[in-house]
Amino acid sequence: MTAPRIGLYSGTFDPITLGHVNVLERAARLFDVLYLAVATAHHKTTLFSLDERMALARASLPTQQIHIIPFDGLVVDCCREVGAQTIVRGVRNGSDMDYESQMAQMNRKLDAHIDTLFMLPDPSVQCISSTLVREISRLGGDISHLVPAPVASALQALHARKP
Numbered sequence: 001m002t003a004p005r006i007g008l009y010s011g012t013f014d015p016i017t018l019g020h021v022n023v024l025e026r027a028a029r030l031f032d033v034l035y036l037a038v039a040t041a042h043h044k045t046t047l048f049s050l051d052e053r054m055a056l057a058r059a060s061l062p063t064q065q066i067h068i069i070p071f072d073g074l075v076v077d078c079c080r081e082v083g084a085q086t087i088v089r090g091v092r093n094g095s096d097m098d099y100e101s102q103m104a105q106m107n108r109k110l111d112a113h114i115d116t117l118f119m120l121p122d123p124s125v126q127c128i129s130s131t132l133v134r135e136i137s138r139l140g141g142d143i144s145h146l147v148p149a150p151v152a153s154a155l156q157a158l159h160a161r162k163p
Contacts, residue, residue: 008084060148
């Protein structure tokens with residue numbers, strides 16, 4: 001009997017976008033189990049709390065095959081904890097590739113048994129980033145075609161509360 005193929009896609013997901021969802025849905029077809037590891041993100045201020053980001057991810061993902069977990073620390077440690085052999089990374093452009101390849105090489109040095117799989121989002125969602133979504137939303141722009149409906153509602157509610 002072969003071991004299950006387990007992948008892990010990590011990030012802050014502040015908020016989760018249709019680009020993230022696209023990569024997750026496609027990656028889910030490649031693995032028996034796929035984890036979405038939502039980072040606590042101590043290194044930056046997030047718009048949504050960890051619990052909110054996890055809830056938005058749960059509301060945005062249609063498949064039960066994707067398990068949403070929090071993580072803090074090194075992604076390779078999180079992989080070891082859940083038994084993941086592969087880190088999934090979405091790459092939108094050359095800048096992402098430069099950064100992600102450096103991270104993949106370092107993760108490989110930290111644990112040679114964990115590989116990184118780079119996935120390009122579909123062209124229709126390739127330009128979407130959480131940073132741009134937050135800015136467009138903050139300025140009152142329509143982000144309904146950039147994020148899942150639960151995220152669009154949460155952003156609208158968040159901005160309605162702020163003066």
